[in-house]
Amino acid sequence: MRGLLAKRTSAGPLDYIHQGWMKLTLGLSFVFLYSPLLILVIFSFNDSRRNIVWRGFTTKYYEKAWNNDGLIEAFANSLTIAFLCTIISTILGAMVALLLWRFRFPLKGAYEGAMTLPIVIPEICMGVAMMAFFSRVGWPSGLVWPFNLSAITIAHISFCFPFVAVIVRARLANFNLELEEAAKDLGASEWQFFRDIMIPFMRPGLIAGALLAFTLSLDDFVITFFTSGPDTVTLPVKIYSMVRFSVTPEINAASTVLIAITLVLTTIALWLQSRAGQKLGH
């Protein structure tokens, strides 16, 4: 037992993680990346109007944010958009992934490239393009809720579904085609095969893709900013407009909630993907 422990603690030549300079670099990177977020979260509990000096612990700004109707409305809008965008992007993305995996057709490469374009295209371009598009076609504004969110939702779907498609496509690459033949051989129809074999196989990819689409939609600012009207404000846009007056702990509180949601969902998405990877590894 002692020998085993000794072996484990003595660093091998490729165990960079045990070397001092590596630990230091790693530590500094973490500080660089996460200290702003940490300060944001800490100061959301700061008992001070001005967000500079620590004046003691309070949760009153969470309360205040909760009672801020504009903020809550923006949050509700964000959640609605994210929810609709997730459902439609997941279905659309899964269908695109299936199409690209299953069929061969002319200009498939071009189609695949065009489909993934929203991932690489700068968001500001997407935003401007969306704004130009909606004003050109005369997209109706000022409709009743939730139809007033349709422009933003459509814009979100257009950049979210490629992420779903890429994730599901990667999962499908590992599909054993004999599973399909076996299902058909055992008497399954096309639809039964799809429901019983294909969807369960795609499920980890679908869930990971859906969660990614949800977080992307929830915290998108640039594209939303260009497509939102005066009466359709989302949480990131609302926070931005609040910051222009003054940075109060109320904004910190709202941002912290957004971070928490994003963090939880991303963790679930990563966990599901790694679990699916492990299963394939067996």
Added chain:
Amino acid sequence: MNHAKTVIEISNVSKRFGSVVAVDDNSLTIQEGEFFALLGPSGCGKTTLLRMLAGLEVPTEGKILIDGEDMHGVPPNHRPINMVFQSYAVFPHMTVFENVGYGLKVTGVPEPTLREGVMAALDQVQLGDYQDRMPDQLSGGQKQRVALARALVKKPKVLLLDEPLSALDAKLREAMQLELVKLQNTVGITFVIVTHDQDEALSMADRIAVINEGKIEQIAEPRTIYEFPANRFVADFIGKMNVFDARVKENGDSITIEAPDVGSFSVSHPEDIEPDRINAVAIRPEKTRLTAKRPDDSLFSTEAQIVNIAYHGKETAIFVEIGQGTELSCTVPNTSRSQHLPKTGDTCWVSWQVDDMLLLE
């Protein structure tokens, strides 16, 4: 054998992939209850033939009848046939029970009947205690049993097996060979197995079709395939064989065959081959004998020098040289621990019965 009924009838079936001919105008009938093997080197078209039976490939030409019905246009899920796939294709997200029951579930078999059928099938493959396991908790051999049970539970007219034992280690493979034969006897279903392993085909099958480059070379019982191969390909592919070029010297009731590298032989007139077409003679290594002294005249014999010895445990392969540079392989069974083995460089006599020789075209 009293196999009365034909269950599979393949007539003039061809399959082309673009310009590649995978299966070339083959006809074949398989009887009910038969254990039939399609044997050939990899890429010979045997798997394509099997997949056409399953409905996973459509023949370019020709007709396939299963149980008297034309299978043209019948999709795999409507054929009275089930298949065990090479990769086993066990559904990874279903338990053993769900896997085996899947074929019954999709056709709407009610739950109690389904449970009964699944448990009976699992017992048949000795996996009765594994019903709640997930496939990633099973070994390769167990996954294969699941695949077998999943196909058997459908009570098909014919069970197709695509290289079922190729992924198993040697010991397990031998055990599974015996088990498959036993299983087939119990269930009485026609088995059609595709294999490139001649031992597998010889030991398990009632009849074998040897396939080469898309064409069936010979269909016969294992012993006939081994002892009376129809042509040079079959003779060479099945087991080991010493083949020598030869030509017919004299015609008549008894013909004389001259093999320049070995000698000349007087043989009786072969039944199924035109004497003029004979261009080779062959002898199996295990049908030769090595002796220190010259044997009597009832055997064909020639003097030889030992050039190489390969010890295999149960037998020893001895390579001898006869005449000018003609090599011949002989197999000597190691029947006793105190058996004397010759050494490289020794001279001896190699002999065999002329009747054991094969005449090939």
